[in-house]
Amino acid sequence: MWSLPVFISSAFAQTAPAAAGGSDMMSSLTGMLPLVLMFVVLYFVMIRPQMKKQKEHRTMIDALAKGDEVATAGGLLGKVTKMGDAYLTLELAAGIEVQLQRSAIVQVLPKGAINTSK
Numbered sequence: 001m002w003s004l005p006v007f008i009s010s011a012f013a014q015t016a017p018a019a020a021g022g023s024d025m026m027s028s029l030t031g032m033l034p035l036v037l038m039f040v041v042l043y044f045v046m047i048r049p050q051m052k053k054q055k056e057h058r059t060m061i062d063a064l065a066k067g068d069e070v071a072t073a074g075g076l077l078g079k080v081t082k083m084g085d086a087y088l089t090l091e092l093a094a095g096i097e098v099q100l101q102r103s104a105i106v107q108v109l110p111k112g113a114i115n116t117s118k
Helices: 023-062
Strands: 069-072 077-083 089-092 096-101 105-109
Touching: 023 105
Parallel strands: none
Antiparallel strands: 069 077, 069 105, 077 089, 089 096
């Protein structure tokens, strides 16, 4: 068999010149800048509005009173008849009551919004 001589030049790593004392710290800060900016944008676009929405929902749940007309997360409409710490009783129609968790209430409706006469 014929053998072809392969010439591979040897590569030698060159050492970089010594950097100034503060440039390493500055380059690490500029490397982290996009990550910090991304977190700040994420906070103002997603986290802060969600916390505001949760606070408004908690305030609405705490302000519920007997006789309020409400809508639930499942789409039921009714009038609050009994209140407890974690649960409430909702009258859907005359004589039909269900017990729900307070957190299932998504909206307090204006008085007279539910038409119960048919």
